[in-house]
Amino acid sequence: MGRYVVRRLLQVIPVAIGVTFIIFCLVFALPGDPIQALAGDKRADPNIAAILRDHYHLNQPLYLQYWHYISGVFTGDLGETYNGRAVSDLVSQRFPITLKLGLTAFALEAVIGIVAGIFAALKRGKFLDNVVLVSTLVLISIPVFVLGSVLQLEFGVNLKITPVAGIQQGWPQSYILPAIVLATTSMAYIARLTRASMTESVRADYVRTAVAKGLPQRRVIGLHALRNSLIPVVTFLGFDLGALMGGAIITERVFNMPGIGQQLAQSLYLRERPVVVGLVTLLVLIYLVANLLVDLLYAVLDPRIRYE
Amino acid sequence: MTIIDQTDAVPAPRDGESTGPLLDVRDLHVEFHTREGVVRAVNGVNYSVNSGETLAVLGESGSGKSVTAQAIMGILDMPPARIPQGEIRFHGRDMLAMSEEERRKIRGARIAMIFQDALSSLNPVLSVGFQLGEMFRVHQGMSRKDAKAKAVELMDRVKIPAAAARVNDYPHQFSGGMRQRIMIAMALALEPDLIIADEPTTALDVTVQAQVMDLLAELQREYRMGLILITHDLGVVADVADKIAVMYAGRIVETAPVHELYKRPAHPYTRGLLDSIPRLDQKGQELYAIKGLPPNLLKVPKGCAFNPRCDRAQDVCRTDVPPLVQVTERDGTALPGRASACHFWKETIHG
Known part of the structure; x- marks a missing residue:
């Protein structure tokens, strides 16, 4: 187990280098001049532009630019934006917001999704099951910005229960609406996934044994059936945790939350290569760690899986 | 054994339990x-x-x-x-x-x-x-x-x-x-x-x-x-x-103490089961098998459910469901614990 973890962690290094290089090339290939973008509609002062180009190595070939960047990363310097702020500053300022939003959404989708899935599976073909099936279908079909705007109107403007947008009121008031919006699609998937695998395991022989042992239904379902149904759900949750930590561009935009997603969109627009690459690298690392956690969780859920 | x-x-x-089974x-x-x-x-x-x-x-x-x-x-x-x-x-x-x-x-x-x-x-x-x-x-x-x-x-x-x-x-x-x-x-x-x-x-x-x-x-x-x-x-x-x-087919067709059943089955189905056990002393001969398949429970045959597969089947077997009746010796003495659901149990057990 320990060796497996070390090996998986070592795999992170080549993946991270490869990914940063690809992202770097892609951003490099984007049309448009980042220095001109700083000046907006006005023409940039040629002297200042030249100084800036020199400072950010923009006149050098791609491989040298990448070298400057990646050697900085290894000394803990994520680079700076074209208006002089350290990228690490930016991340430490923006990331907590995304973290709070993402974890809230994660908790919502995991708890509600799994519970709804279990009840749907137990009441298969009954009213409750159909409620879950239809509502998940509806939730999957609604675009995020539509749901976001409707909730803003209803809870923010009409009922005045939550703020319409922004994060002034902090957690949880300012986060609850965007978290719900962010969680809905995954919640629906998780409910359906749980329902499907639960339906299968309640018919399994070992569940019949558990009933024959005289265990109360709570224990039969909650322990014997659920434990076996969770593997596909955990896979999805792990994947989704990575996605949520990457920030939600649309949700953050609709609710005007200055998280990683908004920053990424803005930096792409301004061709801020160091920021984009820095953020994406961070996201890749989060993904890799989330996946590693999922794989380790497998072994806990199913002892037949062994890592050597 | x-x-x-x-x-x-x-x-x-x-201790402390009611008598009876x-x-x-x-x-x-x-x-x-x-x-x-x-x-x-x-x-x-x-x-x-x-x-x-x-x-x-x-x-x-x-x-x-x-x-x-x-x-x-x-x-x-x-x-x-x-x-x-x-x-x-x-x-x-x-x-x-x-x-x-x-x-x-x-x-x-x-x-x-x-x-x-x-x-x-x-x-x-x-x-x-x-x-x-x-x-x-x-x-x-x-x-x-x-x-x-x-x-x-x-x-x-x-x-x-x-x-x-x-x-x-x-x-x-x-x-x-x-x-x-x-x-x-x-x-x-x-x-x-x-x-x-x-x-x-x-x-x-x-x-x-x-x-x-x-x-x-x-x-x-x-x-x-x-x-x-x-x-x-x-x-x-x-x-x-x-x-x-x-x-x-969902019914008991014969009950018996264990050794009596092996010695003298009182139902053609039981006899068929016993005959289909491979035996060393019959090596080289063809092994007996009950012909046909178990009935589809959605449409169980009329009368005795076993009648389409039975060698002894008569007209009565295709119309009347045989009840599970006490099996007796040839002279009418009761055989305790024995019963058969065959119209022709006498012929089956006593030959």
């Missing part, structure tokens, strides 16, 4: 409501088991033997299953009239079941120690630690080597025979009055089959439990059973 000879003729009841199934019907129609899986089964007694229920797949057992355990999925009539009396009380909570307390503690395929019947993600200990924790409120100690004791009891070292292992880490021993240990945990073993050795290879059957018979004798042994293996039955009930 002369276990039967060692059991008492009339098993004494346990331990389990008494009366006129049990079970039907399944499916899209294609109503499947009558069990049609008026009667049997009883006393303490310390072994009843073997014999029959092909689909004869209703497992469904009867599951109805006794109360582990049928209802719906689609339904029990339109019948009684299952355990210590004289009808279990079908009990509340679900009362039945749950009986399951596992007073009546336990051993399933056919131990690999799929044990939970793959929980250690065997946990699954054994669960019996004590749920039914007796024992602590986790005490339950584990009890689990080790049980594993020793069913002769699993190095029990203490293996208690935290998972089912897939055991061999087939050891897994079935764990199933037996689990059924035995709370020393139930009755054990139902649903083809306990079918999934095992022959040498292990004998060991497992011996173990089961030994433990049954020791704890004076009633045992219902469901099987289609006539070899297993001869060694351990006291009496046999042969089922066909």
Whole structure:
């Protein structure tokens, strides 16, 4: 187990280098001049532009630019934006917001999704099951910005229960609406996934044994059936945790939350290569760690899986 | 292997229990409501088991033997299953009239079941120690630690080597025979009055089959439990059973004490089963097989369900359902415990 973890962690290094290089090339290939973008509609002062180009190595070939960047990363310097702020500053300022939003959404989708899935599976073909099936279908079909705007109107403007947008009121008031919006699609998937695998395991022989042992239904379902149904759900949750930590561009935009997603969109627009690459690298690392956690969780859920 | 000879003729009841049979199934019907129609899986089964007694229920797949057992355990999925009539009396009380909570307390503690395929019947993600200990924790409120100690004791009891070292292992880490021993240990945990073993050795290879059957018979004798042994293996039955009930298409077609059945079957179906056992002294001859297939339970043949496959079938067999009647000697003396559901039982038994 320990060796497996070390090996998986070592795999992170080549993946991270490869990914940063690809992202770097892609951003490099984007049309448009980042220095001109700083000046907006006005023409940039040629002297200042030249100084800036020199400072950010923009006149050098791609491989040298990448070298400057990646050697900085290894000394803990994520680079700076074209208006002089350290990228690490930016991340430490923006990331907590995304973290709070993402974890809230994660908790919502995991708890509600799994519970709804279990009840749907137990009441298969009954009213409750159909409620879950239809509502998940509806939730999957609604675009995020539509749901976001409707909730803003209803809870923010009409009922005045939550703020319409922004994060002034902090957690949880300012986060609850965007978290719900962010969680809905995954919640629906998780409910359906749980329902499907639960339906299968309640018919399994070992569940019949558990009933024959005289265990109360709570224990039969909650322990014997659920434990076996969770593997596909955990896979999805792990994947989704990575996605949520990457920030939600649309949700953050609709609710005007200055998280990683908004920053990424803005930096792409301004061709801020160091920021984009820095953020994406961070996201890749989060993904890799989330996946590693999922794989380790497998072994806990199913002892037949062994890592050597 | 002369276990039967060692059991008492009339098993004494346990202390403080009512006399009369331990389990008494009366006129049990079970039907399944499916899209294609109503499947009558069990049609008026009667049997009883006393303490310390072994009843073997014999029959092909689909004869209703497992469904009867599951109805006794109360582990049928209802719906689609339904029990339109019948009684299952355990210590004289009808279990079908009990509340679900009362039945749950009986399951596992007073009546336990051993399933056919131990690999799929044990939970793959929980250690065997946990699954054994669960019996004590749920039914007796024992602590986790005490339950584990009890689990080790049980594993020793069913002769699993190095029990203490293996208690935290998972089912897939055991061999087939050891897994079935764990199933037996689990059924035995709370020393139930009755054990139902649903083809306990079918999934095992022959040498292990004998060991497992011996173990089961030994433990049954020791704890004076009633045992219902469901099987289609006539070899297993001869060694351990006291009496046999042969089922066909949801009915009991013949009952008899074990050795009498082998000597003189009173139903053509039983005779066919016995004739289809391979025998060394008939090596080289063609092996007898009952022609045809078990009936589709959606449309059971009119009259005797066995008539399309029967050598003796007459017109009456195609119209009248034969009742299960007492079988007597040629001179009319009663043969205790023997009954046959054949219009021509006299001809079958007396030739």
